[in-house]
Amino acid sequence: MPVEAPPNRPAKIPAKIEDVARAAGVSIMSVSRVMRGVEGVSPAKRTEIRRIARKLGYTPSSVAGSLAAANSTLIGISIPTLFEAVFAEILDGMRGIFNKAGLQAIVETTDYVESFEEKWVQRMIAWHPAGVILSGVFHSKTTEERLRNSGIPTLEIWDYTDTPIDMCIGVDHFSAGYEMGLHLVRLGYRHPAYVGVKLNKDPRAEDRVAGLSKAFAEVGSRIHANSRLADTASFEGGMKGTIDILNNTAPTPDVICFLNDHMAFGGTMECERRGLSVPDDIGIVGFNGLNINEVLSKRITTSVTPRTLMGATAARMLVARIYGARTEEKIRMPVEIFDGDTTKDRMKTRDSNT
Amino acid sequence: MPVEAPPNRPAKIPAKIEDVARAAGVSIMSVSRVMRGVEGVSPAKRTEIRRIARKLGYTPSSVAGSLAAANSTLIGISIPTLFEAVFAEILDGMRGIFNKAGLQAIVETTDYVESFEEKWVQRMIAWHPAGVILSGVFHSKTTEERLRNSGIPTLEIWDYTDTPIDMCIGVDHFSAGYEMGLHLVRLGYRHPAYVGVKLNKDPRAEDRVAGLSKAFAEVGSRIHANSRLADTASFEGGMKGTIDILNNTAPTPDVICFLNDHMAFGGTMECERRGLSVPDDIGIVGFNGLNINEVLSKRITTSVTPRTLMGATAARMLVARIYGARTEEKIRMPVEIFDGDTTKDRMKTRDSNT
DNA sequence: CTGTTAGCGCTTTCAC
DNA sequence: GTGAAAGCGCTAACAG
Numbered sequence: 001m002p003v004e005a006p007p008n009r010p011a012k013i014p015a016k017i018e019d020v021a022r023a024a025g026v027s028i029m030s031v032s033r034v035m036r037g038v039e040g041v042s043p044a045k046r047t048e049i050r051r052i053a054r055k056l057g058y059t060p061s062s063v064a065g066s067l068a069a070a071n072s073t074l075i076g077i078s079i080p081t082l083f084e085a086v087f088a089e090i091l092d093g094m095r096g097i098f099n100k101a102g103l104q105a106i107v108e109t110t111d112y113v114e115s116f117e118e119k120w121v122q123r124m125i126a127w128h129p130a131g132v133i134l135s136g137v138f139h140s141k142t143t144e145e146r147l148r149n150s151g152i153p154t155l156e157i158w159d160y161t162d163t164p165i166d167m168c169i170g171v172d173h174f175s176a177g178y179e180m181g182l183h184l185v186r187l188g189y190r191h192p193a194y195v196g197v198k199l200n201k202d203p204r205a206e207d208r209v210a211g212l213s214k215a216f217a218e219v220g221s222r223i224h225a226n227s228r229l230a231d232t233a234s235f236e237g238g239m240k241g242t243i244d245i246l247n248n249t250a251p252t253p254d255v256i257c258f259l260n261d262h263m264a265f266g267g268t269m270e271c272e273r274r275g276l277s278v279p280d281d282i283g284i285v286g287f288n289g290l291n292i293n294e295v296l297s298k299r300i301t302t303s304v305t306p307r308t309l310m311g312a313t314a315a316r317m318l319v320a321r322i323y324g325a326r327t328e329e330k331i332r333m334p335v336e337i338f339d340g341d342t343t344k345d346r347m348k349t350r351d352s353n354t
Numbered sequence: 355m356p357v358e359a360p361p362n363r364p365a366k367i368p369a370k371i372e373d374v375a376r377a378a379g380v381s382i383m384s385v386s387r388v389m390r391g392v393e394g395v396s397p398a399k400r401t402e403i404r405r406i407a408r409k410l411g412y413t414p415s416s417v418a419g420s421l422a423a424a425n426s427t428l429i430g431i432s433i434p435t436l437f438e439a440v441f442a443e444i445l446d447g448m449r450g451i452f453n454k455a456g457l458q459a460i461v462e463t464t465d466y467v468e469s470f471e472e473k474w475v476q477r478m479i480a481w482h483p484a485g486v487i488l489s490g491v492f493h494s495k496t497t498e499e500r501l502r503n504s505g506i507p508t509l510e511i512w513d514y515t516d517t518p519i520d521m522c523i524g525v526d527h528f529s530a531g532y533e534m535g536l537h538l539v540r541l542g543y544r545h546p547a548y549v550g551v552k553l554n555k556d557p558r559a560e561d562r563v564a565g566l567s568k569a570f571a572e573v574g575s576r577i578h579a580n581s582r583l584a585d586t587a588s589f590e591g592g593m594k595g596t597i598d599i600l601n602n603t604a605p606t607p608d609v610i611c612f613l614n615d616h617m618a619f620g621g622t623m624e625c626e627r628r629g630l631s632v633p634d635d636i637g638i639v640g641f642n643g644l645n646i647n648e649v650l651s652k653r654i655t656t657s658v659t660p661r662t663l664m665g666a667t668a669a670r671m672l673v674a675r676i677y678g679a680r681t682e683e684k685i686r687m688p689v690e691i692f693d694g695d696t697t698k699d700r701m702k703t704r705d706s707n708t
Numbered sequence: 709c710t711g712t713t714a715g716c717g718c719t720t721t722c723a724c
Numbered sequence: 725g726t727g728a729a730a731g732c733g734c735t736a737a738c739a740g
Contacts, residue, residue: 012503016733027711032735040709057503062480063420064733067716072417082442091436095463104477106460109449123458126416149366149411235649266649273651295589295620297627370717381727386719394725418717421732 015056024052035060066128075103075318076124077133080112080202083232084260085290086307087135090157093311094133101319103130110135112201118143125150131318137161137168138203153321157314159204160332167321169314169331176303176335177208180285181215183337184255188346189283192216193225193253195241195263197233205233205259208287212257225249233259238266246274255283255343261290264300268342284342299340306333369410378406389414420482429457429672430478431487434466434556437586438614439644440661441489444511447665448487455673457484464489466555472497479504485672491515491522492557507675511668513558514686521675523668523685530657530689531562534639535569537691538609542700543637546570547579547607549595549617551587559587559613562641566611579603584617592617596624606630609637609697615644618654622696638696653694660687 017035021028026045033041034049035058041049052058066072075098079087091107098105106124110116118140124132125146131153134143137160144165147154154166161168184192192212196205209223216222227244230237238258245256258264264286268278276282278298286293289304310333320327371389375382380399387395388403389412395403406412420426429452433441445461452459460478464470472494478486479500485507488497491514498519501508508520515522538546546566550559563577570576581598584591592612599610612618618640622632630636632652640647643658664687674681 012505014504018733028734029711030709033710036735042709045709057500059476059480059500061421061482061733062477063417063426063482064716065480065735066417067415067421067718068733068735070716070735082436082445083439085437088436088442092463104460105462106458108459109446122413123416126413126419128415128417146411146413150368151366235646239649265646269649269651292589292619295593295623297623372717382718383727384725387726390719396725399725415717418732419719421734422717422719424719424732 015058020053020056020058024049072128072130073103074127074129075105075131076129077105077107078110078117078120079135081109086288089307090311093308094315097312097315114140121146130322133157153318155314155318167317167329169310171305171333171335173204173207174211177211178215180303181212185215185219187343189255190221191224191254193245193256194223195227195256196259197230198228201231224253233263235262235266238263239270242267242270257285260288261286261300261302265292279342279344289338298342301340301343302338304336304338369412374407374410374412378403426482426484427457428481428483429459429485430483431459431461432464432471432474433489435463440642443661444665447662448669451666451669468494475500484676487511507672509668509672521671521683523664525659525687525689527558527561528565531565532569534657535566539569539573541697543609544575545578545608547599547610548577549581549610550613551584552582578607587613587617589616589620592620593624596621611639614642615640615654615656619646632696633698643692652696655694655697656692658690658692
């Protein structure tokens with residue numbers, strides 16, 4: 001005569017604020033106050049309410065709370081991919097700050113596709129987040145408009161722009177590329193090649209390439225070969241791009257600049273496999289200063305970006321804004337060139353072989 | 355006479371269902387039906403409502419919707435860290451499935467701290483998620499209890515256990531360690547060392563070590579040296595652990611097993627820096643089969659785990675369960691040994707040097 | 709310090 | 725096919 005066992009697990013009906021109030025013999029407002037940690041409840045009642053709440057396993061519903069209070073503790077974060085260590089580090093920098101502020105991060109990856117980002121923003125807005133973080137400064141018109149109209153504090157991260165939707169913090173990728181270009185020119189390189197990912201798979205990387213080009217143009221040179229085969233900036237992508245360049249370019253470039261250090265490492269492996277000595281026969285340049293560099297016997301020449309600090313600063317900016325403080329709207333972070341072992345001063349060492 | 359500009363951006367008051375209903379000359383119920391894609395509205399009204407909704411920039415509030423419908427489209431996912439590529443890959447495997455099912459992932463990292471996980475679970479439950487995914491099978495009593503009582507579909511991932519909270523999918527880490535141990539024994543290794551992270555920083559890794567120990571015990575050997583200095587399973591951690599082992603262990607072990615491939619790579623670099631040839635003087639073993647292996651000239655001997663597939667399968671299990679289907683409760687996934695270039699058959703090659 | 713009254717923006721239920 | 729009424733579980737605003 002009893003019904004069949006339920007399809008899944010039993011699911012106790014969760015206690016609600018009313019149950020706690022009744023059991024404690026107080027009004028639901030007192031329970032509400034205690035649960036939110038707000039003043040205005042006598043110590044005795046407070047203790048009793050806490051006890052009952054624990055006993056009943058009561059957890060206030062954030063959904064109901066957000067609706068009633070017209071606010072939420074959600075922070076929506078959109079990043080292109082988790083496969084680039086960069087974004088994992090940025091997120092790591094944010095985590096602690098958001099936690100301390102009682103905010104909850106919702107992370108989504110867009111794989112560099114604008115339309116994904118657009119849909120995500122719409123879904124996100126529906127949750128009334130306390131703030132939104134977007135990666136990069138390239139977004140669809142609709143995305144920008146929705147965010148502007150929503151009034152939700154919005155922070156663009158990783159790229160720097162003078163005209164953010166709301167706030168931004170990042171590095172100037174064009175300048176970073178330009179500075180590295182100047183450095184390489186100074187070292188005597190004149191025939192650079194570039195290995196990256198497909199054109200639409202990382203717009204900031206292309207900004208860096210433009211900066212690099214400019215520096216070489218100033219000495220009458222240019223990027224002699226490009227390879228953009230890979231979908232992701234992986235070790236393997238770097239290797240394949242290098243094969244592409246070395247097989248199809250004559251004369252062999254004197255330096256290959258990679259989208260990032262992981263690709264650069266893959267490229268280095270390929271050069272050495274072919275008997276090309278780095279940096280004597282060919283220079284290798286990465287980007288970011290990822291931590292693989294800490295164990296390599298030949299440290300990669302690269303531009304070091306402040307990822308963790310950027311994440312932490314970003315989170316602080318957003319938290320400050322959410323709590324109504326006036327904050328810096330735009331922060332441009334510095335990039336530092338690390339002169340590693342995969343490039344050398346070709347002016348000096350031209351006649352002195354090791 | 356006008357007031358000062360508002361502190362932040364203007365924040366248009368967003369349109370709500372009522373506004374759309376009024377503008378379209380229908381009841382809010384019809385709007386609700388159209389927005390949810392439910393039957394019961396005439397094509398003409400449907401079109402008109404869609405038009406007005408778009409014109410007004412109306413986005414239904416998920417907060418209100420969840421409260422009224424007593425459900426949500428959130429999936430809470432807890433992972434230890436984003437710094438191990440493994441978890442990024444698992445997440446990547448899930449993404450597409452959840453997107454297609456209209457579910458929204460909320461990812462949190464716990465840094466292997468049980469109490470963080472416990473707090474996170476409580477916060478998460480407050481959002482009435484459609485499902486929860488936890489990494490590993492070690493959780494606080496409170497966490498398990500809360501999840502059980504909530505009736506929320508729960509999936510434990512990465513470790514396998516016969517007694518999950520609800521469902522689980524993962525690999526058997528003890529067996530994985532044991533199998534690798536057998537493999538090394540077969541190759542003739544007898545003096546293994548282990549390099550990992552601090553004891554509380556990765557419980558599954560210790561399961562693998564136990565399996566490894568068992569295999570060596572069967573031939574009367576044991577793990578002769580251990581180093582667990584690092585907080586994270588990084589390249590650098592592997593290097594430092596290797597320094598620790600090589601400086602303080604005599605005689606030098608014939609093989610070092612690392613927590614994962616990245617640590618193993620750091621260790622390899624250190625060995626070569628010291629003039630120890632891999633695999634002739636010392637063997638190196640990793641775990642996971644991470645993609646750095648695809649570019650190395652000496653591929654690391656490792657146990658390959660199916661991360662992306664595991665993520666996708668996990669997501670499918672959870673989605674099926676959420677939609678009420680009967681599903682597999684427990685799935686144990688296979689681990690495959692990759693016999694790379696950092697170990698060799700010591701029986702065969704003892705007298706034949708390359 | 710405590711409680712009452714009105715919603716928050718939507719969906720469920722049930723009439724028509 | 726359509727809509728009115730009654731909440732979902734909580735908090736803001738106010739009154740005692």
